[in-house]
Amino acid sequence: MNREKIEKTLFILPTCLFLLAISIFPFIYSVYLSAFQAKLTKMHRKFFIGWENYQILLFEDDVFLTAIQNTFTIAFSSITIEIILGFIMAKIFFEIRHLKISNAIRTISILPIMLTPLCVGLVFLYILNPTLGIFSYIVETFFGLEPIAYLGQPIPAKISIICINSWQWTPFMMILLLAGLMTVPSEQYEAAKIDGANWYHVMTKIEIPSILSFMLLGIVLRLIECIRLFDIIYVTTRGGPGIATEVMAYFTYRTEFRSFQIGTGSASAVIILIISIIVTTIAVTLLRRVERNADFS
């Protein structure tokens, strides 16, 4: 090897080795562990049981199946809300982008994205307190509705989790779609105006086609986040009431670290992993495509 080759290798190899050791090895080890019946507290006594963990999880364990179902219900509902609200907000901010004040309003609106998810959960735990929270007070005073235990009943709890999740991430969709709207050539708007197109035509024929790749990117990135949804659940409902808000990541955590069943837990982890890999493959392709489009424009 010549000197240049060694130099080039030094740039790239350390990162690859690091990722292999801390990021790839654990996932492979998870697959290995998932074939055993094992307790975290008694690691030296584990029994090989093959597929059994998967069989139990996928065909017998109602909690796990509910967790998968909840994860996707929460993901699809949140993302739908985020797309619709995010698009409306992006349109509004796009129309007023020339006003000086719009920058400040936009910056304040996007603050939730970067907030610690744990804290977001706590903020809503405080607000949604059934008897003494501000939300109950407002609902009762202004709308005359009886307060309920928003996080303490199955369906309200699920809706609350979806709302909290979308509250944090709608601003992300907003700035992403706003970036998309900025790429629409202004001639297209003018041409539409001359042709007398109404807002609906402008939206469906010009705007949505040109921001479609941004939307897809947003959906995929959010899907990946929703699959690992954990922090908000951990601090607000802990999967409850019952198993109404049980999600995959929380189920895995509970199985591995509350019941110490690392065999079953690893199997659950591997299932999450497989779902993530499928979504990821789509994501990587999309990221490359969006990037290429952006480079050419």
Next chain:
Amino acid sequence: MRTSARKNIILLAFAIFFMLIFILPNLWMLFGSFKDQNAMFSLPPIWIPDFTYLKNFTIMLSQSYMYLINSLIVTIGSTIVTLIFSLPTAFGLTFFIFRGQNFLADWILSTRMLPPVAAAVPLFILFKYLNLLDSLFALIIVYTAFNIPFAVWVSASFFRRIPMDLIEASRIEGASWFDIFLKIAVPLSKGGIATVAIFVFIFSWNELLIALFFTVSDARTFPIFISAQVSQAQIIWGNVAAATVIQSIPPILLTIFLQKNIVSGLTLGAVKN
């Protein structure tokens, strides 16, 4: 012109309405941190608290300063280590031409998408074996591993903006790749590197799951401390509110710094401004 002015005012009103949805919950928590336990849940609510009431903060800080220090060490440590690993790799992926280049880039990116919960137990076993459980060092290593893919991709998107001619000219003059990296690429991408650093900082600062698995007492981070406050039977909400405010300060300040680069960062460099 008058109709367009009116339209602007209506749109502005809507924009402000949305802004309030996203800021009021946080403000309510902030106000709560200046109230005592009774005032936090009094009905009708006390809208404006006494901002000189700082007891929640003093109690909280005296109980938890060591966890805050842990959080800062882990966060700053992993941000620095992440950059040390990622920047050269991003540079290499951008300017070197080699077989499997795209594959390597995709592979690095895809590790970002893997759910941390699936790596937690194996890493737990690994660090237990190395006797590094409940150490800040272990947290720094793991956070770094989870942040490298992000950092590589976003830095690469910034390196790509450097004119190729500049790099080629320096090569012809006989500069080594290392010189080019340190004297041209890094100085020219300062803004981008700052963006990456801020994101990695916030990701590490916000992390909960891995810290739950890995820390018992010595290395507990601030988020772990906060979540422990809520698992008690009697939640002392004044303390929780104060802790939440403290935890939220760095992300909020840094988001304001990020401004224009935030979209680019959140989409792993795919969308440019």
